[in-house]
Amino acid sequence: MQRLKNKVAIVTGAASGIGRSTAERFADEGATVFCVDLQVGGLDETVASLKAKGATAEAFVCDASNEADVKAAVAKCVSSFGRIDVLVNMAGILRFGHTHEMSLATFELVMKVNVNSTFLFCREALPELVKSKGNIINAASTSALQGLPYGAAYGASKAACLSLTRSIAVDYAKKGVRANCVAPGDVTTNIANNITFPEDGDFSMMPRISSLTGAKGPEVIAGVIAMLASEDGAHITGECVRIDGGTLA
Ligand SMILES: NC(=O)c1ccc[n+]([C@@H]2O[C@H](COP(=O)([O-])OP(=O)(O)OC[C@H]3O[C@@H](n4cnc5c(N)ncnc54)[C@H](O)[C@@H]3O)[C@@H](O)[C@H]2O)c1
16 A cells, blocks of 8 residues: 555654554655654664665654754754655653652653653644644553553653643644544563563553553554554544553453
8 A cells, every 4th residue: 555655754763663663664655754763773774674665764863852853853854855744753761660669850751751752743843734734643552541550650641642632633623634642552662571560569460551462563553553644544633542452441
């Protein structure tokens, strides 16, 4: 399918996991992909793999939670490719721990990386998305929809991303811009591989974050993001699509 032919997409978190898989799927669907991440090596690998498919792609190394970096990233995408049709915010981090032991610095870091990055990229890209009648897909999580054991900061940040997305969907609907979230659960990536329950954690709560059908790779999320980004998602806005193999069923 070439549902994103002639479209220009920014994908953050593109050096690994769901962001990389989304960049690859977008390239397969005909998009030009502007790939953003902190990790230089992973980003270069992603862009090389897109170019090997014959796609047009560019890497931009930046901290997605830094205002100046985000302004520079969006400006570079526009100067390189002339437009933005799709914005995918996948950059994110996870920190586990008991709430009563969590430092304010850790809480603020999780909020900054997950929420500020999403806000800043939306804010900077929206004028271009209004011109192109484009759309946004942000990363929520099942933790935005139900309690995540030992994940209070992360859950709070993802609920904020969901709420931000819904407000943007309402504010910009009549300007032709759509905004949606995906809520992944139990997807095998670096974040998921680094889940560390507290030593005295209650492992009987693991089913709350475990798929009923087994963990899946990031491509199961990328396919849904591509649908939302394309004309197949033309009547979907303000939605949060749970993709978790039944974790919350
Ligand atoms: N894997 C899951 O089961 C799962 C579940 C729910 C939500 N999510 C969300 O999906 C998104 C993608 O995560 P993933 O699972 O692919 O994990 P991942 O760790 O493989 O990818 C996250 C990417 O974000 C990048 N990143 C982190 N901080 C950044 C910053 N300040 N600036 C720029 N880039 C930054 C990392 O370098 C990494 O490449 C995240 O927002 C995550 O919270 C994942």
